[in-house]
Amino acid sequence: MEIPLVLSATKAKVYQFKPAPFTHAMQFLDDTEGDFPRIPKVASIKMRFYDVTVDSNAGYPPTSEDIVRIATWGKNALDTGGKLMCHCYAGRSRSAAAALLALAGHHGEAKMPEVISAFFDKYPAATPNTLMMQTGLNHFNYDSKWAGIIAKQRPAIGR
Secondary structure, three states: OOOOEEEEEOOOOOOOOOOOOOOEEEEEEOOOOOOOOOOOOOEEEEEEOOOOOOOEOOEOOOOHHHHHHHHHHHHHHHHOOOOEEEEEOOOOOHHHHHHHHHHHHHHOHHHHHHHHHHHHHHOOOOOOOHHHHHHHHHHOOOOOHHHHHHHHHOOOOOO
């Protein structure tokens, strides 16, 4: 299965693509992680929230509306033949969840085993944010088992 996306991380400074090998970008940073990278000539959404699952002293999570927007926007990008870049500070949790949601929406629930396998083959260090996965998969009306299967595939430490 082709994975038409790339994960990017501010921390690793791997976001400096010239020219960009993607047509769409989703970027997620919290209030302490600086400015969003500039990516010219690419359709993009930029959101600020922390890589947490509950509101706490560690920061605020994405809202349900944020997650639905992420899942829908990413799916639509892939449905129209786009190549997607998902960017967050570490390139492992928020971006991984957004990427998996885009792929899940694009391929449909019947292909979830293939989506999960192909994604983790390409990004073995990914630890998708569990709140984003649960809310996004629920938005697509997928069986709740998929969020659990993804969490077991690569347990998200602290998320």
